[in-house]
Amino acid sequence: MTDKPTTSTPSSPAAPGAPATPEAPAAPGFGSGGFSFAIDFSGDAGAGAGAGVALGQAAPISAPGGPSDGADGHDGSVSKVVIVGSGPAGLTAAIYAARANLEPLVLAGVEPGGQLMITSEVENFPGFPDGIQGPELMARFRAQAERFGTRIVDVDVERVDFSERPFRLWARGVEYRAESVIIATGASAMWLGLESETRLRGRGVSACATCDGFFFRDREVAVVGGGDTALEEANFLTRFASKVHLLHRRDTFRASKIMLDRASANEKIQIHTNVAVEEVLGGAKVEALRLRDTITNDERVLPMEGLFVAIGHRPNTAAFAGWLAVDDKGYLVVEGHTGSQIDGVFIAGDVHDHHYRQAVTAAADGCKAAIDVEHWLEARGIARASTVTAW
Numbered sequence: 086m087t088d089k090p091t092t093s094t095p096s097s098p099a100a101p102g103a104p105a106t107p108e109a110p111a112a113p114g115f116g117s118g119g120f121s122f123a124i125d126f127s128g129d130a131g132a133g134a135g136a137g138v139a140l141g142q143a144a145p146i147s148a149p150g151g152p153s154d155g156a157d158g159h160d161g162s163v164s165k166v167v168i169v170g171s172g173p174a175g176l177t178a179a180i181y182a183a184r185a186n187l188e189p190l191v192l193a194g195v196e197p198g199g200q201l202m203i204t205s206e207v208e209n210f211p212g213f214p215d216g217i218q219g220p221e222l223m224a225r226f227r228a229q230a231e232r233f234g235t236r237i238v239d240v241d242v243e244r245v246d247f248s249e250r251p252f253r254l255w256a257r258g259v260e261y262r263a264e265s266v267i268i269a270t271g272a273s274a275m276w277l278g279l280e281s282e283t284r285l286r287g288r289g290v291s292a293c294a295t296c297d298g299f300f301f302r303d304r305e306v307a308v309v310g311g312g313d314t315a316l317e318e319a320n321f322l323t324r325f326a327s328k329v330h331l332l333h334r335r336d337t338f339r340a341s342k343i344m345l346d347r348a349s350a351n352e353k354i355q356i357h358t359n360v361a362v363e364e365v366l367g368g369a370k371v372e373a374l375r376l377r378d379t380i381t382n383d384e385r386v387l388p389m390e391g392l393f394v395a396i397g398h399r400p401n402t403a404a405f406a407g408w409l410a411v412d413d414k415g416y417l418v419v420e421g422h423t424g425s426q427i428d429g430v431f432i433a434g435d436v437h438d439h440h441y442r443q444a445v446t447a448a449a450d451g452c453k454a455a456i457d458v459e460h461w462l463e464a465r466g467i468a469r470a471s472t473v474t475a476w
């Protein structure tokens with residue numbers, strides 16, 4: 086998901102078999118029946134969740150699914166469940182919902198796949214003892230969801246109307262209608278916005294120490310930021326790195342005192358205040374940072390092998406503004422297990438969880454949301470009890 090301005094206008098309710106206008110043709114490589122990953126890596130752009138590697142801008146519709154054909158006796162133009170987002174939470178929800186015969190429709194975003202699409206090696210996702218590339222892992226999630234009949238459309242949801250059921254969602258001028266919705270739009274890591282930072286992402290520049298710290302054993306790395314995340318990442322990285330430079334643009338910290346004290350006491354961490362990263366230097370990988378003193382504007386080059394950007398995350402909630410409660414950090418607020426303030430709207434993954442932020446916890450959340458949706462639909466007679474999958 087990316088935050089995009091609303092460009093569409095509400096259309097009339099979609100005809101049976103919504104959406105009313107055709108989607109783009111399938112992208113190669115994501116069909117069901119085996120894992121052949123013809124991922125288009127050419128679309129690397131922008132920051133945040135889902136940014137980086139485009140899976141092609143087209144929608145791989147290679148399996149049945151999507152809006153109900155009315156077989157369960159309800160309005161055939163309305164999906165039983167629409168899942169917004171296609172990271173681990175959204176696609177796990179899709180796998181579970183599809184296996185429960187809910188024919189889920191995933192509105193995946195124009196840069197589908199979530200934050201793992203900008204992660205290189207993933208070594209902490211269970212089931213892959215030798216590790217797996219982030220984009221390949223997401224391709225497998227997607228193929229598994231499609232195998233059971235999930236329909237996936239790579240569009241950004243721009244706005245919604247949750248005032249009554251069926252809920253309505255608009256994406257690229259098309260109106261989608263759903264009896265229930267799972268929001269799994271994730272959170273985007275914030276980046277400095279440097280061209281060199283983007284170019285070297287995955288080549289020494291990262292926004293996730295938990296994911297990538299392991300690769301910097303006995304190397305010198307820097308963490309930029311002055312909040313709890315930056316200090317936590319710096320502390321974490323000392324398990325691997327020979328030295329960690331914490332770079333903060335001011336001389337006072339947002340971070341809690343205990344985190345700052347811990348970092349200050351750590352012999353491997355050197356704290357640099359009043360310093361801004363102007364450029365990441367290096368060809369094929371990070372070799373140094375060009376730093377600017379934010380008081381004097383003096384510049385210097387510091388040799389470095391890795392840069393971890395820890396300047397915050399932004400939950401992708403713009404499309405739902407005004408409909409759902411957010412906490413003081415802008416994350417959606419969950420009611421009960423996976424519910425929201427609106428009956429029939431469910432929430433999964435990093436869009437509400439700024440504590441764990443792991444692929445496996447997001448996936449677990451997606452599973453829970455799908456089970457909750459199924460029970461919710463069943464209780465209202467929208468999904469037949471007989472369709473319930475033995476989990």
Ligand code: NDP
Pocket residue numbers: 276277309310311312313314315317334335337338339340395396397398414439
């Ligand atoms: P914060 O918003 O707290 O801090 C972001 C930091 O990044 C600030 O120091 C800010 O600088 C800096 N920054 C922002 N933009 C830029 C930029 N363009 N260039 C350079 N520096 C920049 O985000 P966090 O992710 O650290 O924390 C988010 C929330 O999560 C907080 O409430 C935090 O307490 C919580 N958290 C708690 C943890 C724990 O308890 N273990 C662990 C991690 C997070 P400046 O100060 O100058 O604005």
